[in-house]
Amino acid sequence: MATTIGLVQGIIWVDCVVTVAIGATPSTAVSFVMRFTAQDSDVRRAFKRAAINLIVRAQAAGYPVEITHAVAATDIIGVSIGGFDISPVGLAIHGDFYSVTGSGIPADAAVVFETPALVLTVTPDFVRPHWVLIKELPAEIPVGRNAVRLETPGGWQTQSVPIDVSAGPATVVRVLYSGAPKNRPYCIGLPANGGILTVGSQLIPDPLLTDRPGFHDVVAYCLRNLLAVAEDCLRQNDWDGEMRFVTVFDRTLPADDPNSLVEELAPNVMRTRRYHVAPFLAGYAVTVDVALVVHGSTTHTRPWTWAGIEDQAQVGTPYSYDGTVLQHLHYPQTPGSAALYVDMDRRGILPLHECLHGMADLNNGRIVDLYVDPTPGTFMINKKFRGQASDPVPALFANYNGTNEAADPARDGLTYPATWSSYHCTLLDATRPNVMDDFWRTFDGDPHRCRLDTLTYRWLTDHLRAKLTR
Amino acid sequence: MEPLHPDLRQALKRAHPGLTDDDIDRFEELLARVLSYDPTTEADAIARVSRERDEMLARMMPHYAEVAQAFAAERRPRERAERPRVQTRIKPPES
Numbered sequence: 035m036a037t038t039i040g041l042v043q044g045i046i047w048v049d050c051v052v053t054v055a056i057g058a059t060p061s062t063a064v065s066f067v068m069r070f071t072a073q074d075s076d077v078r079r080a081f082k083r084a085a086i087n088l089i090v091r092a093q094a095a096g097y098p099v100e101i102t103h104a105v106a107a108t109d110i111i112g113v114s115i116g117g118f119d120i121s122p123v124g125l126a127i128h129g130d131f132y133s134v135t136g137s138g139i140p141a142d143a144a145v146v147f148e149t150p151a152l153v154l155t156v157t158p159d160f161v162r163p164h165w166v167l168i169k170e171l172p173a174e175i176p177v178g179r180n181a182v183r184l185e186t187p188g189g190w191q192t193q194s195v196p197i198d199v200s201a202g203p204a205t206v207v208r209v210l211y212s213g214a215p216k217n218r219p220y221c222i223g224l225p226a227n228g229g230i231l232t233v234g235s236q237l238i239p240d241p242l243l244t245d246r247p248g249f250h251d252v253v254a255y256c257l258r259n260l261l262a263v264a265e266d267c268l269r270q271n272d273w274d275g276e277m278r279f280v281t282v283f284d285r286t287l288p289a290d291d292p293n294s295l296v297e298e299l300a301p302n303v304m305r306t307r308r309y310h311v312a313p314f315l316a317g318y319a320v321t322v323d324v325a326l327v328v329h330g331s332t333t334h335t336r337p338w339t340w341a342g343i344e345d346q347a348q349v350g351t352p353y354s355y356d357g358t359v360l361q362h363l364h365y366p367q368t369p370g371s372a373a374l375y376v377d378m379d380r381r382g383i384l385p386l387h388e389c390l391h392g393m394a395d396l397n398n399g400r401i402v403d404l405y406v407d408p409t410p411g412t413f414m415i416n417k418k419f420r421g422q423a424s425d426p427v428p429a430l431f432a433n434y435n436g437t438n439e440a441a442d443p444a445r446d447g448l449t450y451p452a453t454w455s456s457y458h459c460t461l462l463d464a465t466r467p468n469v470m471d472d473f474w475r476t477f478d479g480d481p482h483r484c485r486l487d488t489l490t491y492r493w494l495t496d497h498l499r500a501k502l503t504r
Numbered sequence: 505m506e507p508l509h510p511d512l513r514q515a516l517k518r519a520h521p522g523l524t525d526d527d528i529d530r531f532e533e534l535l536a537r538v539l540s541y542d543p544t545t546e547a548d549a550i551a552r553v554s555r556e557r558d559e560m561l562a563r564m565m566p567h568y569a570e571v572a573q574a575f576a577a578e579r580r581p582r583e584r585a586e587r588p589r590v591q592t593r594i595k596p597p598e599s
Contacts, residue, residue: 150595157589172590255581301561302572303505305539333569335576338505338539379579384506405507406529406536410549451529472507 038064039100039116042093045086052086054110056101066101068110085113096179096196120192122182123209130204131250131281132171133211139163140186147180148194155185159254162261164275165211169254170247177201204246206284207318210257213278218365220501222260222389223315223322224253225282227329227373229289231297231307239289240296242330248376249283252328256374259385263482265469267390267494276502282318292317295327296373298334305338306371323501324392325371326385335375337384339391341400342370350398351500353493355415356433360398362500370394383473383481390470390486393494401490404445404471407454416470416490420455431459432489435496439489448475459487505539508532512575519567531560 043063044055050070057063068082092099092115102112123133134145141161145168147154154175160167166184181194213219226249227240242249257279261269268274287293295311296304311325324342343366344350350361370392378384394401399415409417418431418441427450431441440460444450446467450457461468462485466476470490473481486494508528517523534557541550561568 153593153595155591155593174590174592251581299539300558301565301569302576303535303539332576333573336506336572375576377576377580379509379576380581381579382506387506402540403505403507403536406532408533408537409540410537411540411542474507474509 035102035111036105037100037102038066039098040064041096041098042089045090045093054089054101056099064108066103066108066110085110088113088115096181118193118195120182120184120195122195122197123212125205126171126175126180126182126197126199127204128173128175128177128199128201129170129246130202131208131210131253132168134166134182134184135164135211136166136184136192137164139166139184140188140190142186142188143184143190144186146183146185147175147199148183149176149178149180152176160257160262162269162274163272167210167254167257169250171199173201175199204283206282207320208281208283210253210279210281211275211277214276214502218321218504219276219278220498220504221278221280221320221322221324223280223282223320223325223369224256225295225311225315225320225325225327226284227295227327228284228287228293228314229291229295230304230329230331230334231294233298233300237289237291237294240294240330241332242328242376243283243285243287245330245376246283246285248330249281249328252374252376252378253281255378255380256326256385259383259482260389263383263386263484264463265383265386265485267486267491268386268498270495273498273502280320280322282315282320284318295371296329296331298331299338302334303336303338304329304331304334304373304375306340306373308340308343308368308371311371312369322369323366324389325369326389326392327371327373328376329373330376332377335378337372337374337378337388339372339388340368340370341391341394341396342366343368344395344398346397349504351496353435353496354433355399360413362497363395363398364501364504381479381481383469383484387469387473390490390494393497395497399493399497401470401494404456404458404468407451407456409456415493416459416468416487417456418458420457423453423455425455427457431457434489434492437492439487439492442487446471447477448472459489461485461487462491505536509575509579512572515571515575516565516568519571520565523564527560527564531557531565534560 040056043060046053052068055063100114120136145156158166159169183194185191344363345365345367348365350363372388402414427443442458442460466484473484537553
């Protein structure tokens, strides 16, 4: 038995014989035949049809095929399409997001588009070992057939995958990264908001819907903020490769109640209308665990986030906190949701800070802001209170799953104000504020280097693991 | 919620002579309280704290919204204008 691998250079069907030309170029192609005979059983005929169908599709897509045949013979015995070492995600459309997935992708990888006449190298906006994202596919890339690959200046290179580039229109729903191949991978959604509920109880159109480039820009920023700053809780062990990331941008949305995902709160706060988010996304067949809702208000730019409300009826993974047994529940009933301004200050860690609020659970453990003292509401994992502000900070913060975590006696160098009774857990990096604290006051002006405290990191690790393995 | 940027805090004090850090901290506490309550089950608590917050805003920081908007506008990102960088090479004709 022998195999021949190459592109499908031609297909000719004459009577009951199909001849296919396989090779790198038309001039070097070798012909193989598939003969349909009256003696073929139904099963045999179905196989031959499927094989020819596969060859036709491979020709249209520009994929190489592997033909199995007898040595020195031309009759086709089998057909298969080999895989590629990268996978473009979704359609290639000018001005739209464009993702390529793979493995072991170096941080300096570029995306190369090649036609018979041109080679265009695009610097991506975001690179992870399994994923490269271009926030807007440049219009310089020729419409029509291209071959796309990843490569680095040092010579690392992937295979080339044929793709068809179109001029538009950009898609409404875009899966940026598909995550684990299962029914409900952990999903972070980034929808563009349609309408705003104002302080005066009016519904007004969100100006974001006329600013698609701004939306693309902030999505790329959010991804870098979630997955490429010093705090690695979301990307540890590269497990962000198990997560799905999806955007929704529908410029046709009317500013009616279902499409208005955010509401103003005086003087400058914007928060999500948390019970609107999941139904809105369901209209696009998108189900999320956390939604980072992007809006374009220039008057209410300070973000606020609702923690998720997990589904108590679904399975969970138990954990203990100071002897009390709680659950890392696996599925959300109402996803956590944050309202993020499209032109937010890029020097901070707002997407990460807000996303961590949203990933927590309103009833089984909130992750709250540490930069204010009082925090009413349900159980929180990362803040405790002394009986009096004058009481010393205890040595022990909490016992989580049998392991003691120390308290932070000095509040990461920011110091606890004398009137505060709240206190926090010890930090992973004691030289910088906690991600959930006043990160703007880090000593070197670079909040991107802030980390969490030890307990919140452990709790989030377990919380995410429970959801990623559901 | 985003922590109050130190430069915004200073801008608020400049716009409201006599305003102190303690005043701003108190306002931040009230804001955090309002947002921490559940609107579906704690409407009374929200209304009570909101009244105090609104009164404080009107009496001590009437220009808060304008100052915050101007601050946000100043901090808008510059990278926004950048598009993905593209290098184009024309391939030599095949011999």
